[in-house]
Amino acid sequence: MRLWMCLLVVFVSGPSYGRGLEKFWNHQLVTGCTVLDFNDTILAQLPGKFCAFFDDGSFVSASDTHLRFITKDNEVKWEIPGHFHHQLNLSIDKTKILALGSRIFPVKSNGSFRSDRLMVVDLAGKILHEADSEEVLKTTGIRWLAWEMTQAFREITGAGIEMSHFNSFYEIPKNPNPAFKAGGYIVNGHSQGSFIFSPDLQSVTLAPPLRIAFLNNSHDVQVTERGNLLLFVNKHRDGRHENPFSTVNEVDPRTQKSVFEFSATPKELFYSEYCGGVQELDGDHVLISDQLTGTFVYATKRKKILSAVRKTHKLNNTPGQAQQVKLFDLGKFLTSRGIKF
Amino acid sequence: MTSCLLLILAFLMGCSTVTNMPESAAVRRIPVDSKDQAKKVIENHVRYLRLLFEQSRDPYYGTPKWSDECLKANEIGESAAAGAALLSVSNLILDSKSQPGHCKGVSHTVVMLYCDGQKEVQEIKIPNPPPAGFGPRGLCP
Numbered sequence: 213m214r215l216w217m218c219l220l221v222v223f224v225s226g227p228s229y230g231r232g233l234e235k236f237w238n239h240q241l242v243t244g245c246t247v248l249d250f251n252d253t254i255l256a257q258l259p260g261k262f263c264a265f266f267d268d269g270s271f272v273s274a275s276d277t278h279l280r281f282i283t284k285d286n287e288v289k290w291e292i293p294g295h296f297h298h299q300l301n302l303s304i305d306k307t308k309i310l311a312l313g314s315r316i317f318p319v320k321s322n323g324s325f326r327s328d329r330l331m332v333v334d335l336a337g338k339i340l341h342e343a344d345s346e347e348v349l350k351t352t353g354i355r356w357l358a359w360e361m362t363q364a365f366r367e368i369t370g371a372g373i374e375m376s377h378f379n380s381f382y383e384i385p386k387n388p389n390p391a392f393k394a395g396g397y398i399v400n401g402h403s404q405g406s407f408i409f410s411p412d413l414q415s416v417t418l419a420p421p422l423r424i425a426f427l428n429n430s431h432d433v434q435v436t437e438r439g440n441l442l443l444f445v446n447k448h449r450d451g452r453h454e455n456p457f458s459t460v461n462e463v464d465p466r467t468q469k470s471v472f473e474f475s476a477t478p479k480e481l482f483y484s485e486y487c488g489g490v491q492e493l494d495g496d497h498v499l500i501s502d503q504l505t506g507t508f509v510y511a512t513k514r515k516k517i518l519s520a521v522r523k524t525h526k527l528n529n530t531p532g533q534a535q536q537v538k539l540f541d542l543g544k545f546l547t548s549r550g551i552k553f
Numbered sequence: 554m555t556s557c558l559l560l561i562l563a564f565l566m567g568c569s570t571v572t573n574m575p576e577s578a579a580v581r582r583i584p585v586d587s588k589d590q591a592k593k594v595i596e597n598h599v600r601y602l603r604l605l606f607e608q609s610r611d612p613y614y615g616t617p618k619w620s621d622e623c624l625k626a627n628e629i630g631e632s633a634a635a636g637a638a639l640l641s642v643s644n645l646i647l648d649s650k651s652q653p654g655h656c657k658g659v660s661h662t663v664v665m666l667y668c669d670g671q672k673e674v675q676e677i678k679i680p681n682p683p684p685a686g687f688g689p690r691g692l693c694p
Contacts, residue, residue, distance in 0.1 A: 246654075254648065254654075254655070255650070255652075256652060256654075257605065257652065257653070257654025257655065258605070258654070259601065259604035259605045259607065260604070261609060261618075273604070275604075275607065275609060276609050280604075282601070282604075285583075285594070285597065286597050286598060286600075286601035287593075287597045288597070288600065288601075288604075297612070362612060362613055362615070363615060364610050364611060364612050364613065364614065364615035365612040365613070367610070367615075368609075368610060368612060486613050528620075528623065528655065528656040528657070529656075529657060530620070532611070532616060533611065533613070533614070550581075551650055551652060552650060553650075
């Protein structure tokens with residue numbers, strides 16, 4: 213009898229760690245071009261470093277050498293050569309591709325530099341709009357980073373120094389903040405601030421700086437429908453400038469106050485030096501991914517982690533890092549490709 | 554390694570034993586209108602696999618996306634004409650959903666086969682080792 217009562221309680225209440233997670237359970241996690249479910253099952257491995265998906269089974273794939281559109285029959289419909297990095301997104305209506313590319317160019321007596329090349333591409337492969345970080349920095353009066361690139365990055369791109377390190381590129385949704393005009397784009401520059409672009413990428417302004425992220429590393433900066441900024445702040449330091457730690461915040465740039473903040477206790481236990489992702493799932497839940505340990509569904513009102521997925525950072529049974537992990541409903545995409553899930 | 558695969562293939566096709574489809578084979582049929590279209594389907598398949606296993610490195614740590622062992626375990630065959638058939642033969646590790654892109658799991662022989670005059674390309678997946686005498690020629694009428 214007691215056993216039956218226990219089973220009934222478990223059945224009715226469900227596992228406590230997952231409460232609130234039910235509505236996302238049938239969605240899929242995406243890291244790079246790998247699609248997983250919450251049970252750690254890899255549903256699809258696709259070519260490329262970053263992918264964006266369509267219901268008909270086609271997808272866009274970005275790599276170190278190309279941006280490609282691949283049909284559900286695995287035909288490369290078109291490709292654009294170039295080095296692509298950090299993330300690949302679609303416009304809100306899914307009719308445009310937002311890609312972060314690179315331009316490599318020689319600088320007198322200083323070898324080759326890398327600048328960031330923003331591209332808005334239609335689904336037929338036509339580049340609709342472009343912007344280069346050299347011009348963006350000139351227009352906004354922001355100094356070049358002049359960062360020495362890692363050995364691997366040098367070998368991949370052929371450049372030794374980068375003038376900018378753009379790491380996220382999103383369309384701005386409808387929102388009440390006049391600083392963020394819907395239909396434009398927000399692009400985050402590591403340690404340089406976020407930039408607000410017009411829909412044709414021809415005009416650019418600096419986003420209102422956030423005290424929390426100013427001159428700090430940050431990733432995956434997005435405008436929310438409330439007119440706030442949602443971002444992964446990679447590196448805070450304590451008062452003695454030691455013990456770095458990361459946070460995920462939604463900040464109202466008008467007041468500089470955080471609507472919510474995710475951090476660990478003690479704070480130093482949550483730290484991503486290079487990468488990090490955040491995604492608003494609904495008015496309460498966010499998806500957070502750090503560099504090395506995992507992906508978390510976090511309930512902001514309850515301040516509780518509902519799910520911690522480790523497999524996103526351990527593909528092919530090898531521990532690795534994830535630039536960012538996102539949640540999508542890819543049911544139609546998978547079905548169109550004949551993948552049961 | 555690819556030439557080795559082609560040698561095995563040539564041997565299999567030269568075998569006098571004509572086999573039907575092995576019971577362990579999973580077959581997906583892709584309709585085509587012509588031999589040219591069949592050729593394109595097979596070439597797309599090969600190119601897709603090459604892109605899937607394209608090596609790349611993490612820009613910060615330099616870690617390769619695919620280990621050498623994994624690339625050796627996933628051997629992609631060329632698209633080729635063999636008598637009346639167009640085909641490619643690959644050795645791939647497939648997951649439980651028969652999808653490629655894995656380093657651990659069950660190795661399969663994956664054949665893309667078009668037989669002259671037919672209106673389909675067959676994608677045949679057979680767990681390794683394939684049954685003795687199995688050869689794509691035996692699969693064409």
